[in-house]
Amino acid sequence: MESAALPPAPAHPARWLAVAVIVAAILGVPALLDQGGARRQPFDERPLRTLAKARPTGVLLGDSMLETRIDPQALKSVSGERWEVLAQPGSSSAIWFLMLKNLIAGQSPPPRTVILFFRDRQLTLPAHRTAGGYRKTIETYMRDEEPVLDALLRAGERPLPWPERASLAVYPVQWRREHWRDRVANTALDLVASSREYGRIRDDARDIFAPRRLRQDSGLDFEREEGGQRGLDAADHDFTAAVGRSFLPHLLEIARARQIQFVLFRVKRKPPADGESTTESATTPAYIRDLRAYVEKAGAQLIDETRDADVALSFYGADDHVAPAMMKPYTELFWKKVGPQLKGF
Numbered sequence: 001m002e003s004a005a006l007p008p009a010p011a012h013p014a015r016w017l018a019v020a021v022i023v024a025a026i027l028g029v030p031a032l033l034d035q036g037g038a039r040r041q042p043f044d045e046r047p048l049r050t051l052a053k054a055r056p057t058g059v060l061l062g063d064s065m066l067e068t069r070i071d072p073q074a075l076k077s078v079s080g081e082r083w084e085v086l087a088q089p090g091s092s093s094a095i096w097f098l099m100l101k102n103l104i105a106g107q108s109p110p111p112r113t114v115i116l117f118f119r120d121r122q123l124t125l126p127a128h129r130t131a132g133g134y135r136k137t138i139e140t141y142m143r144d145e146e147p148v149l150d151a152l153l154r155a156g157e158r159p160l161p162w163p164e165r166a167s168l169a170v171y172p173v174q175w176r177r178e179h180w181r182d183r184v185a186n187t188a189l190d191l192v193a194s195s196r197e198y199g200r201i202r203d204d205a206r207d208i209f210a211p212r213r214l215r216q217d218s219g220l221d222f223e224r225e226e227g228g229q230r231g232l233d234a235a236d237h238d239f240t241a242a243v244g245r246s247f248l249p250h251l252l253e254i255a256r257a258r259q260i261q262f263v264l265f266r267v268k269r270k271p272p273a274d275g276e277s278t279t280e281s282a283t284t285p286a287y288i289r290d291l292r293a294y295v296e297k298a299g300a301q302l303i304d305e306t307r308d309a310d311v312a313l314s315f316y317g318a319d320d321h322v323a324p325a326m327m328k329p330y331t332e333l334f335w336k337k338v339g340p341q342l343k344g345f
Contacts, residue, residue, distance in 0.1 A: 041139035047086060048103050051111075057081040058261075058342075059104055061096050062117030064089040065267045068321035069117070074331040079339060084111070090137065092122055092129040094149060097247040097254075098141035105258045113261040113342055116251070119269060119320065120232040120280075121287060124242040126152045128232070148250055155245060236283045239290040252298040261342065262300040264291075268308060270316045277307065303338060310337075 051059070060066055060075075060083060067087035075083050086103065088095055096116060104110060122128060130138060130153055142149070243249065255262035266288070269278040292302045305311055315330055317323035322330050 040142075041136050043102075043143050044140040047099075048106075051084060051103060051107055054082060054084050055107075056084040056111050058113035058115065059084045059086055059111045060115050060117065061086050061099055061104075063087065063091045064321060065119060066117040068317065068324075069267070069327065069330050070334065071327045071331045074328045075335060078332050078335045088137065090129055090134060093118075093124075093126055093247040093251075094128075094130050094153065095138055095141055097250055098138065098146065098149065100251055100254050102141055102143050105254050105260070110258045110260055113263065114255065115263040115265050115338070117265050117267055119267055120284070121234070121237060121239075121242075122232055123248045123264070123291070124237065124239060124246040125232070125234055126246050128234075148247075152245065152247060233281060233284075236281045238283070239287045239294070243294060248294075252295065252300055256299055262295075263338075263342070264295055264300065264302045265338070266302065266304040266306055267320070268306045268311045269320045271313050274313050275309070301341065303341065305337075308337070 057079075058081070060070055064087065066085065067089055070085050070087075072083065072085045075085075086099055088099070100114065104114060138149075252262065254260075271278055288302075288304065292304075295302050310333055311330070315322050315326045317326075
């Protein structure tokens with residue numbers, strides 16, 4: 001004889017109430033926290049003061065491609081002049097625009113020459129490296145309101161999916177997480193150092209983990225983290241169609257207004273083997289041709305080392321970065337080829 005099925009246990013209202021309280025606490029409490037607006041990072045006066053004190057003949061601008069290529073002391077030695085290297089790892093055209101505008105062009109007198117290191121189609125990708133954590137770095141180069149920056153970035157914004165917009169609206173702690181991360185880091189520093197030592201400790205940490213210190217066989221590919229080749233070559237975009245929505249016209253105009261010799265230097269990406277070039281899209285030659293015509297019409301120069309056989313595989317470390325031991329030889333080679341093109345300005 002089969003036993004009768006037991007009836008389900010009756011629900012206890014108290015249990016459901018407890019579940020509701022837990023869910024409300026988990027979802028509701030974060031929504032009540034940190035309702036203040038996102039805090040803008042203060043303008044960093046240090047590079048401005050450094051330039052004013054150094055009064056260099058020229059300035060080099062760029063991201064980690066510059067940081068790992070040019071040895072400032074070697075450049076001073078081979079050029080016989082004072083050059084300042086302003087390398088901001090992880091930067092792109094938005095920061096370069098702010099650096100030229102707020103750090104370099106405001107010098108009296110401004111440096112005679114500015115050389116900007118870039119890769120591929122970086123100069124016509126205004127939103128490249130501007131979102132998320134990059135925004136905080138951008139703000140350190142903003143002295144006041146930046147209408148050009150805001151307009152170009154706003155024009156290139158992609159609307160967030162509605163679940164993400166809802167999450168940010170309900171949980172402001174999401175978009176303030178970097179602020180809280182900084183507060184945790186500062187609290188940790190308080191335990192081991194005085195406030196006067198903060199800057200030195202941060203600078204030392206940044207130097208320890210700089211791209212130039214990566215092992216050559218690390219296997220890291222930084223651009224893969226930003227969408228691979230598409231991170232620098234978005235959909236093989238056309239130069240003529242994109243240049244008007246980029247920072248490039250503004251860079252050229254600032255240089256023209258301040259009578260700065262402006263040079264765009266396209267670095268060679270890491271070749272697969274000596275004697276070989278990195279793979280590029282079929283539309284790249286037309287893009288570079290149009291870029292050259294545009295900048296030369298504006299009175300600037302484009303120097304392209306991507307076909308330079310002297311920049312061999314042995315120069316490179318991790319990814320497209322030059323190995324630390326090769327920075328001095330690279331700097332000497334760079335000046336041997338670029339220096340003569342700067343004469344007579």
